[in-house]
Amino acid sequence: MSTVFNFTFVPWFRSVAPYIHMHRGKTFVVAISGEAIEAGKLPSLVQDLAMIQSMGVKIVLVHGFRPQVNEQLAAKGHTPQYSHGMRITDSVALDCAQEAAGQLRYEIEAAFSQGLPNTPMAGATVRVISGNFITAKPVGILDGVDFQNSGLVRKVDVPGLSKILNLGAMVLLSPFGFSPTGEAFNLTMEEVATSVAIALQADKLIFVTEVPGIRSRPQDPAGEDNPIDTELPLAEAERLLAKEPSPTQPTDTGFYLQHCVKACKAGVERSHILPFAVDGVLLLEIYVHDGIGTMVVDERLESLREANSDDLGGVLQLIEPFEQDGTLVRRERTEIERDIGNYSVIDHDGVIFGCAALYAYPENRTGEMAALTVSPHSQGQGDGEKILRRIEQRAKAQDLDSIFVLTTRTMHWFLKRGFVQVPIEWLPEARQRKYNVDRRSVVLVKKLNTN
Ligand SMILES: CC(C)(COP(=O)(O)OP(=O)(O)OC[C@H]1O[C@@H](n2cnc3c(N)ncnc32)[C@H](O)[C@@H]1OP(=O)(O)O)[C@@H](O)C(=O)NCCC(=O)NCCS
Structure with missing residues (x-):
């Protein structure tokens, strides 16, 4: 029995070690979609994030909350309103977003505070710090549509975030920002994560999403799905986006890809789109050679x-x-x-x-x-x-x-x-x-x- 164990465990551990070594001290911005939380994936993602952090990675965690806000709106008998692919945040939607963010922050902080009993991270303490690190500005009026309290990122407090990361704590951000006059703006998780990754010049931007990844060639001649592209060169990703809206790509996939491309072009070497449906998806992507999901990479940097x-x-x-x-x-x-x-x-x-x-x-x-x-x-x-x-x-x-x-x-x-x-x-x-x-x-x- 122990011989079999040695045969499987030892080579496995040796295969992972180079990646642990490589990622130590690096900064990852991880965005977890509201859909992942809705699907009950929070406990396993939290466990894996705690493990990754314990291996020396600095983590900024951004949560999404689209389904949670929509749920609150439905409870209030309000229909979500969108235009130009963005939510229109009226006063009811703003209330719902604040409630949803408050609830999710509470759930995430609680999940990291459990001491993680009966998990691989039993006994570990993960300190999570949230705060007003994002300054926002209003989207304003586009083609006559007033987006009200929907906002865009104006500034990221890099010294503040760096200080916390260097203390060994994890940063937790909600898709919210405040204007210098104290007004709250509802942002998208994707934009917050991308802006933070760019501002920090993070080593990785990771989206944990409802989509499996990107297929640059969706189907083979027989009509079968082609494999997910585990690695997508930046130029290829841009070519795919130029073809959008493509009937073969769900809109969300294009939305994530857009942000990956933006990050990559602004100096974040690697951006990932990962499916939350796969258990341990973060570990598989970060510590296994072939990974899972899609990684957009700027190969020009590497010449x-x-x-x-x-x-x-x-x-x-x-x-x-x-x-x-x-x-x-x-x-x-x-x-x-x-x-x-x-x-x-x-x-x-x-x-x-x-x-x-x-x-x-x-x-x-x-x-x-x-x-x-x-x-x-x-x-x-x-x-x-x-x-x-x-x-x-x-x-x-x-x-x-x-x-x-x-x-x-x-x-x-x-x-x-x-x-x-x-x-x-x-x-x-x-x-x-x-x-x-x-x-x-x-x-x-x-x-x-x-x-
Ligand atoms: C093999 C080779 C291409 C690896 O290139 P590299 O850029 O150093 O590889 P990576 O940085 O991706 O990996 C480095 C790791 O491989 C290990 N490594 C290097 N040579 C090795 C070898 N001969 N056997 C086992 N591991 C080796 C290093 O110790 C290092 O491990 P660490 O990260 O745990 O310290 C390079 O060592 C080389 O050019 N060797 C001489 C030519 C050769 O042997 N080519 C293969 C011909 S079949």
Whole structure:
């Protein structure tokens, strides 16, 4: 029994450790939709947030309250009014919003105060601090429609928020803001979370929502749903938005995506849209390589791109030392030159410090990731992982179901990232014929996520 436990627990723990390490000290803004709370997800989300915070992440939590406000309005016999996709906050709606926010704040603070008995966080204390960190301004009158007490974010109190986060407390924000004259404005959760993420230059903006994520290509030719895009480059996200309103995307998905794009363009490297329907969704997205839901990422920041003929010199300079010490198998220069388009590279100010190539075997629906290398000066900062993701994306775009590597020294790096060892006979026949028996490389395969 304990042997089985060791076999499952130890590798699992080791696979998670790099992510714990990577996220320590980072700032995440997490927005939980009112729908998630309505669906009874608050206790499990609170538990997971407490755990994430205990692993050194600074968290600003923003709650939504659309269904709760509508419920209050219904109880008062009032119909919610919207225009331009925004709520019109008249005096009744403002009362309802204040009541709903008060109630939800109370529930969230209570959930974090339970000492979390019988949970993985038993005995932990999570201090939650709310306050008037958002200055708002009125939406005003749009096309003749007076939005009354609906507002927009005017300013975020960054020094105030930073002070609290540095104290080790979690910040809790409601979608409310006040004008300098003390007037209250009803804001959207999405705008508050996005503005705070931008103002703090957070490392992540995360929406926990009723939608599963984004499908850039909604259906395959047979009419089946395509998988969710686990990673959506910013340019692709902008292209999708430009096509809006798309009949294949529920309006809410577009709304979340708009905010992710805004955050990404303003310097928040990663924005996520996650489904609350999946238990443990925050843990799965943050601490597992493939994640769940959609992550919008600004790849320009990373200078991760496909290689061209100008990169040949840089690629050679990078891989040569590893060919010499036997870590990488030596490739003919003419071969690399011919196949330079198969390479993806990370460059910084014109210097290439990471690369890998994808050689596809379309008839076997697999591809080899070759020559994965990160410059010794920048190893250990996640670049190897970024290149791996890029190669996975390229493989998916070519309709491949898996990628494989042959390695003599780097087996554990790949095992930690979802590869499994297979016999040499697994390789496509054409690749088997080229297998160098003397090198005795191990073959590792990773199935690509096709959820
Ligand atoms: C393997 C390689 C590409 C990883 O690049 P990287 O940018 O350092 O990778 P990441 O930052 O994403 O991951 C770093 C982690 O991998 C670990 N790691 C690095 N080399 C490893 C190896 N050979 N075996 C197991 N783990 C390794 C590091 O210790 C680090 O772990 P930590 O975060 O717990 O400290 C890089 O080490 C490299 O270029 N190695 C030489 C070439 C090579 O072996 N290529 C593979 C050919 S098949």
